[in-house]
Amino acid sequence: MSTALLHATAHEKKPLITKKKLLPYWLLAPGIIWLVIFFLVPIYQLISTSTQTQGFGIGTYVQTYRFSNFIDAITSSKAQLIRSFEYAFLATVFALIISYPLAYAVAFKSGRWKNTLLVLIVAPFFCSFLLRTVAWEQILGEQGLVIKFLRFVHIIGAQGHLTATPFAVVAGLTYNFLPFMTLPLYASLERIDIRMMEASGDLYANALTTFRKVTIPLSMPGVVAGTLLTFIPAAGDYINAELLGNPGTKMIGNVIEARYLEIVDYPGAAALSLILMVTILILVMAYVKRAGTEELV
Amino acid sequence: MNRATRWFSRNLIRIYAFVGFTYLFIPIIYTIAFSFNASTKSNLVWVGFTWNNWLNPCGAPDVCNALGNSLKIGVLATFFATILGTLMAFAMGRYAFKGRSIVNILIFLPMATPEIVMGASLLTMFISFGFNPGFWTIVIAHVMFCISFVVVTVKARIASLDPRLEQAAMDLYADERETFRRVTLPLVAPGIAAAALLAFSLSFDDFIITNFNSGDVNTFPKFVYISAQRGLPPQANVIGSSMFLIALIIVLVGQFVGRKRAGVR
Structure with a gap:
């Protein structure tokens, strides 16, 4: 993961070859x-599916240009849609707060340990995403030591939980997408003269x-790249909500997944997917425009 | 600002970094520790230390089948995505051509699209074309979302090359093909290797897109997700831990080799 993100904000200034037209x-x-x-x-298929209606039999759909599918989707899943963006926003903010000093320390205070520390930031990535989430579930869960300790010192009551809470979901999102924040931040901090x-x-x-x-303005490209790379996957994620949350913390990803794979309501799921994608694209474009950074690719 | 506060602020960030790294590694340490747990069924409570899980990583049903699929898919997806992405990176990094910005957007879009949208839309297409999801649909999907990351990685490497090296080769009467083969390609190779490693880890770790397009083919993340509901066997921790250690070793060796080569130069 490291290098792509490191260079996600790389500049490109080199004369390009113009002679060969076709190559x-x-x-x-x-x-x-x-x-x-x-x-x-597939995105086109998704768009076309989003306005279909149920045909004969489950899982068969015919094109009827029923645009009210979108209104139905929004009204039925408004809470999850808003929650997804809330959680993704919170996770992005926390990731930024955690990552900035971390990236700063590695970029300026680590001396000859720089490369090793950089590898250590990426290293947790190599342990499966799902295993890490399950590990958090078990560390914070009913059998874990953390909850027992917190109950013992009465920070949390006997009925209190850590898992199956919005806190756990946001914490999981923050943790899982942290390197997406740290690496671009590091890349832009490291470039500062x-x-x-x-x-x-x-x-x-x-x-x-x-x-x-000086430091913050010069690191802005990294902040922009990092927040985007954290926010986008966090908004669409459903694993953290599934493993660390409760029915009241379901995100839009959970709804889409259930509609697709369990209820087999393809048009509804397609409509929701499009709403998610378009909302994210609009947010991204507005944000990039405000933050005023150059080409991201 | 006096010396004492400056010392404190300087060390504050080190303390902070230490806490940050601890936070990053808690679940990893937990995963590795519980790979040695002598539990037989669900791996929730520490029972006792054993080497058995490491000696017998395929002990739990399905786990090695899932791992095998993930490795096969990872290798195939990495192979195709690295080739396609590297070719694109050369075009983007070297040549001026019409339609460049459209291609740029096409490369950027998959990285800006939530996985669930890509997974759902691919499944929609496979279904409407009467394609049954399975092994090859997973490979196709993985190649698709890995390409952009390969392009970005390799392109950055191409952009950082010193153009004088190639000019020097040309000055020494190497023709274009020879310059490419003996100068450009070796210089870009570390970028291609990094891109391949990245593609493999993306593919190996993917759950959301895979879950949509896998039919009843099992992969390692899918195995973890399904068995997490009932309790994960310690063998899953063994596999997770070894993937982590293998990747760490590859990266560290790569860095060491890179440093040595840089030293020689």
């Missing part, structure tokens, strides 16, 4: 064909002012 298309063709057939066409900070100090700015006026 780039030949190089692009196989990948583009793959992405068109297995990404764009240390002389900029020294210059700020020479001009009588104290450490805090230097941080506020």
Whole structure:
């Protein structure tokens, strides 16, 4: 995961070859064909499914251009939709709060341990996403030591839980997508010319002012990339809500999954997927525009 | 600001980083510790230490079948995604052409789309074309979402190359093909290797898209998800721990080799 994210904000300034007109298309063709057939066409199918209605028999649908599917989807899953964005937002904020000092420490305070620490940030990623979530479930769960200790010192009452709460879901989301935040932050912090900070100090700015006026603005590309890379998967996730939450913490991903794979209501699920995707794209575009960063790819 | 507070603030961030790393590693340590648990069924309570799970990682039903599928899918998806993505990266990193920004958007979109949307839409398409989801639909899906990450990784490496190295090769009468084969490709190779490693770990770890497009084929994440409801066998921890350790070793060796090569240069 590391390198892609590290370079997610990389600049590109090099003269491009213009002589060969056809070669780039030949190089692009196989990948583009793959992405068109297995990404764009499915999205088109999703759009077309979203306005279908039940035909004869379960799982068969006919195109009726029923746009009220979207209204039905929103009214029936409004709570989960809003909750998804709330949780994703909270997880993104927490991830930023945790990651920034971490990335800062690795970029500026780690000396010759820099590369090792960088590997350690990515390392938890190599242990399966699901295993990590299950591990949290068990650490915080009824059999775990944490809950017993918290009950023992009466921070939590005998009836209190840690798992099956909104807290656990947000904590799980924060944990699972943390490297997506830390790596772009590190990449942009690491690129900062240390002389900029020294210059700020020479001009009588104290450490805090230097941080506020030099470090933070220069690390903005990393902040933007990191928040996007955390927010997008968090908003669509349903594993954390499933394993760490309760029926009252269901997110939109849970609803889509259930509608697709259990209820077999394809149009409803497609409508919800599109709502999720379009909302995220609108948020992303508005955010990138406000934050004013360059090309992300 | 006096010296004492500066010392404190300087060490504050180190303390903070230490806490941060501890937080990152708690579930990993937990997973590794419980891979040595002598429990027979659900792996919730510490029973006692044993090597048995490590000596017999296939002891739990289905776990090795799922692991085998995940490895096969990972290798195939990595192979195709790395080839397709690297070709695209060369086009994007080297050539000016019309339609560049559209291609850029096409590469960016899969990374900006929630997995559940990609999984659901692919399943919709497979169903409407009468395709039964199974092993190959998983491979197809994994190649699809890995390509963009490969392109970004390899492209960054191409962009960071010193153009003078290739010019030097040309000056020394290497033709274009030879320059590419003997100078450009070896220089880009670490980027391609990193991209392949990334693609494999993305594929191996994917659950959401796989769950939609797998039919009744089991993969390791799917196995973990399903058995998490009843209690995970310690063998799952063994496999998770060994994947973690193997990946760590590969990355550390890669860094070591990279540093050595950089030192020689």
